[in-house]
Amino acid sequence: MTQHLSLREATPADLPFMLSLAPRLTVTAPAWRDRDALTADYEDLFTGALHEPEEGSAVLIAQDGEGRPLGFTLLYWNPKERSAFVKDLAVTGEAEGQGVGTFLMEAIVAWARARGAAEIMLKTSWDNTRARAFYERAGFREDHVALVRRLE
Template structure:
């Protein structure tokens, strides 16, 4: 059964929740990436998004019936390109597979359309096959390929 959910704008009090999901955002990174460093990099990003957000950005939180946060998304609006970039989307391990990500994607689409967006873009790890499959099911198509060469 699908849980009942509500959507709200994030507040600075959501920082611990968002940080608790940072390891889920980096768990499928390739072995040559420093996962701990990547995860730690989310604190300043999330702190800025909550305390000093860029103009046109948003952090949206999906909550369950008891008010418990189930997932969130960090969005950036690019008015000159009329596009929205999904920087991050994560759900709790307990909520995985229960429709929270789809609920957030529907909210992202509404948010994007309300700004006159013509497209929504995101990036995910090539190795995150579960996320890639989900994004394809909700209508995303492959476009760019990013190749990385480390200069350590």
């Protein structure tokens, strides 16, 4: 499938597509997390990223040869640390296992290199073994362990 993929910058019209993938980003969250609340939080995040993007950030859409979006990534640039941060990367269920994630990862690497990045960082749920294996194949290595204590 990758031979028919193209990449473009997202527009505000992509918000419904991105929101449709929010449940895929939260499905492997730890059981103690409120997955519905996490999914709902993506509306503000994605709306901001598309309508009032942070300086140096980008939302990239992978699409098929007919222009149908198949996945996206939300990226942030930290010039002081020369570091790119992958906030989110998601593909549709239909596109899973078809090379779309790899296509997006290649775009992320190119985006980071174009800015002179020394590294790319990302986070994923510990229980998301499929994503962890994907990122390992893409050259990522474990670095930090994040622990969270909810204050209610």
